[in-house]
Every structure is written in structure tokens, then in C-alpha cells.
Amino acid sequence: MFEFFWYVWRGITQSMALNPRVAEVVEQSPESGRVVLVIAILGGMGLLLGQSVILFVNRVRPARFVLSLLLNGIVFTISLVVWALAIWAIGRFVFQTQPPLGLVMRLVGLSAAPYVFGVLVLIPYFGEFIYRVLSVWSSIIAVGATAFSFAVGWWPAFLVVGGSWLLIWALTNTLGRPLLAARNRAWQVVSGTSMDASVADILTQFAVQGGEGDEQRKP
Amino acid sequence: MINLLSTLFTSALILLFITAALAPFESLGWWAGWFGEQTTPPVPGQVPTAGHAVEQSPHNHFLVYLSGIGAVDPTAIPQEEIDWGRLAMKRIPQTTFVPDVYPYSVTNTGLGAQRFFSRMWNYLEQRRLKNPYDALQFLINIRNLFQVAISADRRYGPIYNLGVAKEIIKALQLRGYPLGSGKPVTLVGFSGGAQVSLGASSFLKPMLKAPVRIISIGGVMSDDVGVRAMDKLFHLWGNLDPLHGLGEKLYAGRWPMFPNSDWNQALAAGKIEFVNMGEMHHNGSTNYFSWTAFTPQGQSHALATIDMINTLLVNEGLIDAEAVRAAQSATDAQARAYSDVRVAA
Numbered sequence: 001m002f003e004f005f006w007y008v009w010r011g012i013t014q015s016m017a018l019n020p021r022v023a024e025v026v027e028q029s030p031e032s033g034r035v036v037l038v039i040a041i042l043g044g045m046g047l048l049l050g051q052s053v054i055l056f057v058n059r060v061r062p063a064r065f066v067l068s069l070l071l072n073g074i075v076f077t078i079s080l081v082v083w084a085l086a087i088w089a090i091g092r093f094v095f096q097t098q099p100p101l102g103l104v105m106r107l108v109g110l111s112a113a114p115y116v117f118g119v120l121v122l123i124p125y126f127g128e129f130i131y132r133v134l135s136v137w138s139s140i141i142a143v144g145a146t147a148f149s150f151a152v153g154w155w156p157a158f159l160v161v162g163g164s165w166l167l168i169w170a171l172t173n174t175l176g177r178p179l180l181a182a183r184n185r186a187w188q189v190v191s192g193t194s195m196d197a198s199v200a201d202i203l204t205q206f207a208v209q210g211g212e213g214d215e216q217r218k219p
Numbered sequence: 220m221i222n223l224l225s226t227l228f229t230s231a232l233i234l235l236f237i238t239a240a241l242a243p244f245e246s247l248g249w250w251a252g253w254f255g256e257q258t259t260p261p262v263p264g265q266v267p268t269a270g271h272a273v274e275q276s277p278h279n280h281f282l283v284y285l286s287g288i289g290a291v292d293p294t295a296i297p298q299e300e301i302d303w304g305r306l307a308m309k310r311i312p313q314t315t316f317v318p319d320v321y322p323y324s325v326t327n328t329g330l331g332a333q334r335f336f337s338r339m340w341n342y343l344e345q346r347r348l349k350n351p352y353d354a355l356q357f358l359i360n361i362r363n364l365f366q367v368a369i370s371a372d373r374r375y376g377p378i379y380n381l382g383v384a385k386e387i388i389k390a391l392q393l394r395g396y397p398l399g400s401g402k403p404v405t406l407v408g409f410s411g412g413a414q415v416s417l418g419a420s421s422f423l424k425p426m427l428k429a430p431v432r433i434i435s436i437g438g439v440m441s442d443d444v445g446v447r448a449m450d451k452l453f454h455l456w457g458n459l460d461p462l463h464g465l466g467e468k469l470y471a472g473r474w475p476m477f478p479n480s481d482w483n484q485a486l487a488a489g490k491i492e493f494v495n496m497g498e499m500h501h502n503g504s505t506n507y508f509s510w511t512a513f514t515p516q517g518q519s520h521a522l523a524t525i526d527m528i529n530t531l532l533v534n535e536g537l538i539d540a541e542a543v544r545a546a547q548s549a550t551d552a553q554a555r556a557y558s559d560v561r562v563a564a
Contacts, residue, residue, distance in 0.1 A: 053374050056247035056248070056250055056251045056378075059250070059252060061253075062253055119240050120236060120240055122239075122241070122242075122243055123236070123239040123240050123242075124239065124365060124368035124371070124375065125368045125372055125469070126239075127372070128374075199374060199375075199377050199378070200377075202377040203377045206261065206377075206381055206426075207377075207421040207422055207425060207444075207448065
């Protein structure tokens, strides 16, 4: 057990260090899939933990809070699988190399590693900057994973990753709508709220109650 | 030895990051009802009430003091602020003072009354009582500094500032402020207390339906949306205060390159006024509350700060110049005694 989590920790830190040895280990060992799966789930949980203000604003209860983090871990892992599929499909079309889909999935899954530290996004003032750093870091790992999978340079890999984002965006806004609806429904069931409230609503509800401040806000 | 120091430094850094990341949970948990506090979040459309009747104050002006980040609870604040406040209450006339709000908690709960770390905070406060310059009090400052950053952070600020605004309204009522009277309220905030004042004003203004002014003493403030709601902000700053200018460096909305930001709009509209206090520091023996450092005119810094507040309140038509002169005459001797005792020590 401890050995397994040691591999998970090594996978996180070495992926973030962009150590090419990690990709080699993942390529040679299909069993690494379990380690990558845990990293992806932890990354999804960390990502939501960093943005958990939305859960608090909607007054999600503690038990449901934990369940929501788990759900985000699963949803995020699925989104990584879809992303890996898009990269694999575009890569096969563009490059000569035909890597196995499983390898691309495992390598792209490592891009979740920076989000394991998503809790740092909670830090006041610096949090939003930290989120951007983690996002860029994750993208760089994904580009590195693509470059390794298809045995190409960073720029071609960057273009494929960019193309995969466009493909996912297009699919999300067309065929993916029922899936998004199902995801949102799952969110509502797990969190126990409609998740409609936002921080801005607090200002709207309490800061503009018909006081003199309202007048000053009018242009 | 170097390895040990490196490990200690790394551990301290990790602890600092974790503490910073966990800092918003107190106010977020309060909003979500996680901790079962008796002080629940307010309800839209309802003004918080103190719960029991209090005799109305005869004064038409109320002054709420929000202390700097050295405070442990409303009463356990650095001695220099206590001494300053005692004389300010006598020297600023026609005003009801409200020193009962702890600005670094959404429930007005001092650190000593917190469940998990109360023993640590009480221990630190005891050390500070024995030695006002105890080095470990920086832990209190760091804890409260994070709360100031939460107040200024637009992700958390509305929740945090609403909680403090609610406590300010309750404290005002307990000092005899009649809700709906429209009596003007001035928030005087030192250091981080100025940011919390600014944040809370977003909610105080519509809830009280009264003029809300802010006097910042060396305040570190962001481009908080509160500048839209408050009527006037006076920022008192010393030439030797390196901290008061942090807000204008750290928060992009205060940079001149963004003229449409809330802050710069308020500045252009004349709602924000900078008041130079001369050679005053933020901390130490020559700060705004010092009885042992003097202006070129021979006034102690503490007295100069109080009298500047008097001048601003007179100019705003909140108190009478005649009453101020009378209060000054009545307290001059006490002010001199304050200084003499401390200079002699």
C-alpha cells in the first residue's frame, strides 16, 4: 500500500519536473495505469478543492462536500480520457507514429499532477495566479506527453494539443450537450443543491438593498 | 547544520502555505453553516439586530474603531492602541465610540475563544502582556494578515465583509445606535482594519441607510468594491510608513493605468482624500499612536492623529469645532501626562 502511494507521489513530482524517465516507465509498464488513475482523481479533487468557494456559497454540507470532491475527481478523469482520445485521433491523422491509445491515455493522465496541489488556489490574493501557473504546468506536461507518444518535437505536439482543445470545444457545444446535462444533474444530486448561487449574488442581495449606495452605482 | 536549517525553512514554508490555504475556511464555513455558530449569516432584506433593547445614545455621530492586525479580540489589542483609544474617546466630542468589533472574525469571536487553537492564542497574548515587543506575536499578525487578504479577495470578500458588517451593526446597536435613524457612522481602521472597513461599507451603507465614512490610519487597502458605497475615505499616512502604500502596489485596481477601476473612479470623484501626517512610521516607537515621538509643532504623534481625526470630522460637519476645542482643553493635561510618563520610562 505504502509502496503504491510512494509511486503515486513519485509520479506526481517527476511529472511536474518534466522528467522524461517517467514517460519511459509509463510506456514500459501498463500497470502504471493504476498510478496514473489515482493521480488523475487526486488532481480533479485538488482542482475543485481550490475552487471550493462555489460549494461553500451554495451551502453544501460537509459529507456532500467530500462526495463532490470525489465526483470531480471522477469527472476530471473522464475529461482527461476524452482529451487523450482527441489527441490520439488527431495525432494518428497528422503523424506517422501510431502509439497505442492506452499509452496516450496514461501519459496525458499525468498532466493532472499539478492540480494535486490545487488546494493552494485557496490562498487569498495569490490563489488565482497559482491556478494559472498550475494550468500552464499541466498543459506543458500534456504537450510533453504528446511529444513522447508520437515521437515528435514540442512544437508539432503543441499544435496537436491545441487542435484537441478545439475539437473538444466543438464537441462540447454540439454532441456533448446531453453529457454535460448528465454531469450537471450528477452535480446537483451529489451536492444536494442546485449550485445556482455565486459570490456575486451575495453582493447583489445584501449590498443593494435600496440604500443610498444604489444611487451611486447608477451611471 | 545547513541541512537542518534548510529542512526547518522548508517546513516553515510548507506550514505557511497550508495555513494560508486553510485561512478562508473560517468565513466560508460560517456562511455554509458548518461550524454551528450561534451567529448565523444575515438574511437578505433584513437588518441584523442586537437582540435586546439598549438605551439610545444622545450623540448624532458614531465612530467604530477597527484595530490593526495585532489584535487577538476586541479588547486584547496592542497596548499602544488601547492608550490611544482611551484618550481619543475623551478628546473626540459629540461621538459615541464603538470599540467592540474584532475585525478579523466574521462572528466577532476573538482568537482566545476559538475552539481549536485558543490555548495557543491565549499563551501568545500572555507573552505579549509581559513583553509588548515579544517576537512570537508575529504569529497573531500573520493569522490576521490572511484575514485582511480574504477581505480584499473578490472570491471571499463579500462573505467575509458581510459577516463583519453584521457584527458592526450589532455593536452599534449595543452602543445605542437607533436603526433607521440615518445617524452618520465613521469607521476608523488602522492598518488591516482599514481594508475591513472598506469591505464592510458595501453592506453597512444599504443596511444602515446612513452616511458611512472611513478614516484609514496607515491602512493597507485594495480596490475593494466598498469604495462605491462609502461616502468618503480619508487615508492618513506617514512619510516613514512603508506599509500604507502596499495596497496601491499589490492591487491592480489601484494602479493609475486602470482609470475605470472602482478605486480610481472614486479617487477622480473626490471621494478619497490622502492626508499626510508627517514623519510617522507604521510600527514602533514613532508610529501613529506614539506618545514619545513628536511632530515639529511639539505634539505627540498619538495626539496629532486624534486631532487630525477631529479636524476631518469637523470639516465633514459631524461634530462642532467649539466642542472639539473644549474637549481638547479638557484633555490637554492628561495627554501631556501620558507623554511625560512614557518619555520618562
